[in-house]
Amino acid sequence: MRTAPFEYHRAQDLDDALEWLAGDGDRDVKILAGGHSLLPLMKLKLATPTVLLDVQDVPELRGILLESGWVRIGALTRYVDLTRDATVGDSLPLLSQVAATVADIQVRNRGTIGGSLCHADPAADIPAAVLALDARLVLVGPRGERRVNLDEFTVAPFLTVLEPTEILTAIEFPIPLQSQQSTYLKRPHPASGYPVVGVAITGDASPHEPLSNVRVAVTGIGPKAYRAEKTEGTLKGQVPTPELFRAAADVAITEANMSDEPDLSYREQLTRVYVERALYQFYGGVA
Amino acid sequence: MEHHRMEVTMTVNGRSVSRDIEPRVLLVHFLRDELQLTGTHVGCDTSQCGSCTVLIDGEAVKSCTVLAVQCMGQSVTTIEGLEQGSLHPMQEAFREKHGLQCGFCTPGVMMTAIQLLKQHPNPTESEIREGLDGVLCRCTGYETIVRSIQHAAGLMADQEPQPEEEVG
Known part of the structure; x- marks a missing residue:
């Protein structure tokens, strides 16, 4: 399959890229990172940009930096880097765990964290980690820099608030407390590997003590990944028991936006089962 | 345009x-x-x-x-x-252990396996199967591919001290 014709430009740095994006308004300029979401769409002619702006050489989009209280991850960071980087492994083990479940090694060698978030596929893995770790996205445009959380960033399937003249440069994760535990559990689609449902949980937990700072993020269900805040409310301050997990899972399906799902009862059942199993896995991982 | x-x-x-x-x-x-x-x-x-x-x-x-x-x-x-005068150990191993039938997927499987052995020179069976997640083979059921990659790991380990020496 061939894409429609386009003009290719490789940006040298962030200023060069922003200049191309500002353009003359006539041309549809699309940013190319790893290309593992964009190129398949272009081959199907579902995307037909007139200019592809390759940002692989832009230094401002690279690197994993430990700053005071934050881990700053460049938007061009590939899944494979997330699975191998020592800073991510030590500070954000959930992000490593989630990245390791994305597709296969060939895809993880190319796909990027920024590309995944900008593509805004409702069945992607990375959004679950970004929500459960309370990260923020750094968007840079002609009028400067702004920071948004993922819920603000993602509007609908394949639609974000990123302006045509802006670039997502980095994702900033607050460094969790040492006591934070986390887990991710997904039901991969047997053909595509995408999560039919994926559940990420973070929180400060000990086996026989009430749970605090709990965050539950669900992906694959509904138009975009979401924080299951009522589920979190059910868990907060409670001592873990099987009855609590079942109650939390029952709450989780009430806050999923599943009205448009064609296979509603299957999705509800899967969400219930995976939230409950993820809670068992979460507590199993608590020392 | x-x-x-x-x-x-x-x-x-x-x-x-x-x-x-x-x-x-x-x-x-x-x-x-x-x-x-x-x-x-x-x-x-x-x-x-x-x-x-x-x-x-x-x-x-x-x-x-x-x-x-x-x-x-x-x-x-x-x-x-891959071939440098003689077969690459990965090719040698696939021939020896019948790692292909129709051969259509084989080039992609071998290139994937080469990166796999770079990361895991002595892989377990589950590491091999996990590493093959991104390739599809409709002939072998993967059994002989797994055996071939295990065999290649052995050949490449033997070859390690003298990388210039011909194999097979």
């Missing part, structure tokens, strides 16, 4: 190559149609099957989902680049 063209230079199997192409040419078509390196196969063309896997700067990548222009200045290795 006029069809934009550009000069693309990259290293393929150790040799520098340049071609004047449209930017929409995929790496797999660059290899097959421009360079006549037809060992890299197009299977699904939707980044699922892995038959088109090549190494870019040593890493396994599905060449149907990469533009040739993205590889400017980079080094690509295809199945044709």
